[in-house]
Amino acid sequence: MPYGGAMNARVRSAERRAEIVRAALEVIAERGYRGASLAAVAERVGLTQQGLLHHFPTKEALLVAVLQERDQWDAVPDSRWRLDLLASLVDYNAMRPGIIQTFSALLGESVTEGHPARDYFTERYGRVRESMAGVLRAEYGDTLPNGLTPERVAPLLVAVMDGLQYQWLLDPASVDMPGAFRDFLRLLGEDTP
């Protein structure tokens, strides 16, 4: 092709894929993964279902792209996390309810039988608990103020973040998610403002 046409086609295809993934995030937030249809995603980006299948041959392939997208945003090197950065992450999450809704809906569905995101979440939580234990160890050493170990507090830290998201999504006027997360850090002995 003249004028770098092949390159342009590749760029256009990548842009189109990104657009489809964004639409899929929205549709999953609205209907969950099981309730989402490729037809609804296609319609949102002005494609026929056939056109969408050219980019993502199956609904599961699209889900994989959605999950990879998330891993890209949240990919902060383990060693750079600190407890106060986690509080900032929760502040940031409170400004993006759509995305939090997508992943809260997916997490909920993932515990049902044979859900295609189940392995992803199982593996992810194992990794996140380990990485949170590392953050806690960097802050407190091997023993936390209350005699607990980093490994025992890590699942609580993760549970608080997830559990607060559901309460906040259901009733944002009554639940101050960032404030509540800082209260949890205070229980750990943090001197949080």
Add this chain to the structure above:
Amino acid sequence: MPYGGAMNARVRSAERRAEIVRAALEVIAERGYRGASLAAVAERVGLTQQGLLHHFPTKEALLVAVLQERDQWDAVPDSRWRLDLLASLVDYNAMRPGIIQTFSALLGESVTEGHPARDYFTERYGRVRESMAGVLRAEYGDTLPNGLTPERVAPLLVAVMDGLQYQWLLDPASVDMPGAFRDFLRLLGEDTP
């Protein structure tokens, strides 16, 4: 009808309804509410879909019955809850993964748009936070060891219970849900065994 036939019919109908609700709990655990079909529930209890509709005219009516069923189990008078009873509740939950799976899947779905369980969960969480604040006040008075109030710790208590359920359902071999919940009570200053 002779021989108390009308009474027997009412009893049989109530038993049949209870059987349908149990089947619905299972189907929702497996597929979520949006993925559940009345046909699948009917098949499980050996009814035609028409026969099921006689007892529950819509899928939503069946969901309402499922949610009411839960409220019956968990209906402990507020004043009788104590923190150590909450730990026993988590022990009990760890012995009934099916039910916990049903309600974790429903909670996850409830944050999607127009979900028929959304109001139920919003209202329920408001009530549960209030009741947990009462439990904490009975235990600690107005100020908790870390300078927090019962109202500020209540959403954390609820979040930890919910969040641990997801981690445990996904990976029961790695997550000791009752132990982790007791660790959270320890952060509150409880002297838990």
